[in-house]
Amino acid sequence: EILLSSVMYKLDALKKLIKALVDKGKLNQGTINNLFDNYFNEPVHKASNKQLDSVKVLMLRLLSQKMSVNGEEINRQENLYSILRVLNFITKKTKVNEPVS
Secondary structure (H helix, E strand, O other): OEHHHHHHHHHHHOHHHHHHHHHOOOOOHHHHHHHHHHHOOOHHHHOOHHHHHHHHHHHHHHHOOOOEEOOEEOOHHHHHHHHHHHHHHHOOOOEOOOOOO
């Protein structure tokens, strides 16, 4: 299993929770850290802290700002998933328990 695939799968399961945090203005670094501490706490994820930290930064930046194209608001969560899918596609495939060089 690839790390980003695992992250996307878990984040998709948390879609309603994440949307509620965004809608209520409660999404911040602390809530993201708590979310990851609670849902990404398997040994497999602990071995990939650096990559998970990058996902947290991306998540905070994308979800905390409204974005629009030609006056039409972009769905922030779908934008996050799209970016993660592209990153998963273009990155070197490593097993989750393999160290990344």
